Amino acid sequence: MIDHLWLIPAVPFAASLVILSLPNRRRTSAATLAVAGQIGALAMSVFAFLSTLQAPGLRTVQNFTWFTFGDNALRLGWLLDPLAAAMLMMITLVGFCIFVFSKGYMAGDKNFVRFFAYLSFFSGAMLGLVISNSLLLLFICWELVGLASYLLIGFWIERPSAAAAAKKAFITTRIGDMGFFLGLLWLYGRSGTLLFYDGGNGCLESAGLAMLGATVTSIALLIFCGAMGKSGQFPLHVWLPDAMEGPTPVSALIHAATMVAAGVFLVARVYPIFSLGAINGVTSSLIVVVWIGVTTALMAAVIAIAQADIKRILAYSTVSQLGLMMVSLGVGGVAAGIMHLLAHGFFKSLLFLGSGSVIHGCHGEQDIRKMGGLRRLMPITFSTYAIGMMALSGVPLFFSGGWTKEEILHVTAHWPVSRLPYFLLLIGVVLTALYMTRQIIYVFFGDRHAGSQHAHESSRVMTLPLIVLAISAISFSVVLTPAWPWLHDYLTDESAHFAFPRLIQPTLFLSLVLVGMGFALGIWIYRKAGVQDRGRAAETDPLEFAQPKLFRFLENKMWIDELYARTVIAFSWMSARFSDWMDRNFWDRLVRGFGGIGQQFGILTASVDERGINAGVDETSVGTRGLGRLMSAAHSGQIQTYLGVIAIGLLALLLFYAWLA
Amino acid sequence: MSSVAFVIIAILTLAAALAAATLQKLMHAALSFAATLVGVAALFFLLGAEFVGLVLIFVYIGAVAVLIVFTILLTRRDVGKDRGANWTGALLATGVFGGLIWAILKTQSVAIVAPHMRSISVKRIGEALMTSYVWPLQCVGLLLTAALIGALVLVMEEKR
Amino acid sequence: MTPTLQVVLVVSTALFSAGLLAALSRRHAIFILIGIEMMLAAANLNFIAFWRFSPQPQPPTGVMIVIFSIAIAAAEAAVGLALVIAVYRHYRTTSVDHFDQLKG
């Protein structure tokens, strides 16, 4: 399998190239090709996954030399281990659902073909990222997914807001990638290799790690910068909510399920660098990871409460969940974090596709305050959305999100450094349930408003992926329960066995209480949302009515964008102005001065040229012209004359032969 | 190789060739040209190169001669007013003919009889074309394609 | 009695000269083309003759050359006739006397 692993990303890539060459009107071919490519990748991923099942803890690697410079060779490679295989399965399955969904969602778009080309391109790049066995290859794919994300956020280029959001996403993640790149170079400088696993010589293996020494913390933190940018961790989270300007399937695939999880995946992949020299499972780099994760998780959850855009709420929820995963990685629960990543991939793409279906049904309306009462109009969307919401909120027992979240809380509770993250995460759980309840009430319950007046259920091609994903979100929990923690043990190379008593744990009740609290709070606050109530206008949020200032603060995303505008952007602006001034007034003058000298020299040489050299050349050319006139007289332009001359030449040769003989 | 047949075919061929060169009507000349090539093909047959003879008929009668008569047809308005011959050219051609004949007759080494030879099969020619001559074959294919496109471009109606 | 190489060469020379005659003495462009084709045919006849009369005629060298030569001659004829038609369209004549734009 490892020999042909490269085919998995190659197939969507190839599909993308072919689609890109199609004319704009071949819509069916484009969609069919993209879906076919995705099915191919899915089938091969299943094979890859099955091959990892044959031997537990199997890690197969194939490396090759890209190019050599001097004595060094730059080597890249593929890698297949449980982590990669699980990611492959999730990406291809979710991707497949979303491709199918897009066919319905984008049906009316005039750039349908381009969309599918980009989407396939993204899929290829993401799959390449997951299976790469080299930090450099991973970085290349990392940048390619960034590019795809940029192209897709700005897919509706005619909207200024989309273009701005695309730029913002690209530049913000670039700041993180800068750190990543520096970390990569530093790592290469210290260890001399970028391969993860190379028969004991890779940078994640003992020999490679030993060479890193004291610099390991710095390298780890630089790499983490990249993860922060991609995964939307505070303070680089600002691009992710804006990225919702892209088409909803894009939000579901890239900005919820796969690409943003790449940061988490990266940290998990290079975890040996983070945990090198750990005492009791704690290193200074991991402490940074935990605190940033906690901050992100809580902050995003709080902001989500005050948002009105259905996709923005989900975006902040994504940021919050990514923070949660980071915390999990930071406190040592790598498997828990990845499990949550996989489960999150399913239910968050489900939620996004559901929101896409809602938006599609409401003819492009995105403001939840203008919806309402959709429960009866869109029954399939409602039921699948509710499943996604419960999974996200972490309702225990039946929903995949509940089990993984519990696992994270469990590992966080035992962090030796501080108990504070644990309590903050508990608050986060309550808040998650709260804002999701709010959203559901606004969108699906209550009276119909302007946006939902003429809503309709989406077509089969859109609801089918929803149903598939909903079933996945529920059935995925089979391999997550503590009774049979198959996925956990698959990721940590242990063999799972069934033990029913482990199912009932004290934290189960704790999360049941917390989630219940969140639901109750939500229902209590928002029971009258959308209708007039005791001096509150119908369109005013109950929370806004109670706490206008706090709400305003949250609605404007804690003024973080404005803070950046005043500080970072203002500074850049100033330095740009300064450079501009220097350019105009200092460097320009310098250049002009040199130019003047050159000009004077030119005038001097010109006079020499004209007086001295030209005269000689003129004479020569007059002579040549005379000669040419003489020669051209022989050219009559008559073909037969030329032929005749050739014949005369032949005769002359014959005569010469006769004279010789 | 029968001498009688050779002489008869040679005389017919040369007569047709002379007619092609001198006949007043262009169409007759073109048809004589076709007859000349049939004669050359017959000579090829006699010389043991049947395949080439067939190819010659196939290409020249089937394609080139038809092309020529088509061209005559397309430039018909000009056919009637044929002008007098260029006598210098005729003189030169005769001179070349005389010189070459003199040279051939004078060269003793060419007065030889053909050695015995098994007839060369089409299969061998095909194998040679596909093995040692495969590059020339490709080049000729390219050349023919280029000629085809070139001819088409040339005769396309000029855009005004 | 069988014909010798000399006889074949005389025949091909005569054919060549007839072609030269057509190419040199006639004013019509198509005659020139016919003449050139006849000269090429004479050359082909020479190739075949020298191959046939060589001590080892078994490798089909002459045959090969002639096959390629026929292909090239066909291409030449196609392009040449296309040229004649194009020139005729432009000048309304096919007499080579009038084609002297390249006069020096």
Added chain:
Amino acid sequence: MSKSVDQIFVNAKQWVLSWLTGAPGWVLQVASSLINIFALLFVFLTLFALMSVLERKILGRIQNRYGPNRVGPFGLLQPVADGIKMLIKEDIVPARADKLVHFLAPILIAAAAILALAVIPYGRNMTPFTIDGGILFFFAVGSTTELAVFMAGWGSNNKFSMLGAMRAIAQMISYELPLIITVLPVVMVVGSLTPDRIVAAQAEYTYGLVPRWFVFTPWGATAFILFFVSGLVESNRTPFDVPEGESEIVAGHMTEYSGFKYATFFMAEYIGMFAITGLAVTLYLGGWHSPARSLEFIPSYVWFFTKLGALLFVYIWLRGTLPRTRVDQIMNFAWKFILPMSFTCVIAAAVWHYAGRGLRGWLWSFFVIAIVYTALSMLLDTQRKFAPRVYRFAE
């Protein structure tokens, strides 16, 4: 017994030649050739006469009327009467015609058509002239027909003649290409240009039941159909008879011919038809081989002429059924459909060969042809919707 019946003509020729024992080699050669030539002429001129009357009778049946039935039993002596009529008609040559060319054209066209018959194997050991490149000879001779048609058109000095000749040449050149390219797969698979070898390659029976004729392979069937259609065009038969479309240009290049010259053209057309169907039988339908082992006692030449007759019947049938196509339709059909399909046949034959010439090869080549056919039919679909036809007068 059956063997001697099968070889009866071969033995008869040997017997005649045995009179000349002791004569010089070239005399024998000339005598043998003459016997072949006369046999060929006799058989095919008889066949021509028969065909001309049968065609009229079958056409008559198709059109719900009797054909000629006055001269002789069942009207079978009709061609004799026609021949006499043609011979004693006045031979008119237009005053401003190019007399020489006008005279030579029918001779050349008949000579080419008859020459083409020379390389076809009519039965076991019954090939008149075995040439190494027989197929090439067939096409080389066939290509001279174009020149003859042109001569007829030009020599008549008549606008209708010229137009007819141009149309004929245009469609003959266009269809000569697919004609040759559809032969290529057979030549490739057999590895020989000799008709005898091609027939010999189709001798066996798969599972002792299905004859190994090339028409039973996907590429062979496709090539056969394409070849048949191209042959139809080459011989200027309906539905591709625009060069002599009576309603448009009188009789095309034959407009200015009358009497025996016209009869010669007529004969050349039919003999060309025999030649092309004979080649089709040789190439795809197993030549003179019988369709089943149990029927091998019937002489080989009977089989050949049975197959030939069946194909000729299809020619007549088509003539009675199909309307005439337009010139642009013929050209479009040739360059956009027939030619790509012919190339596909070559590829499919290669696929068939490399997939083992068995069932696997059969399926693969079928697959190739099906794909190209589907793609072509999708590409060439004009998407024109025709209104339902209304028959106002034929109810």
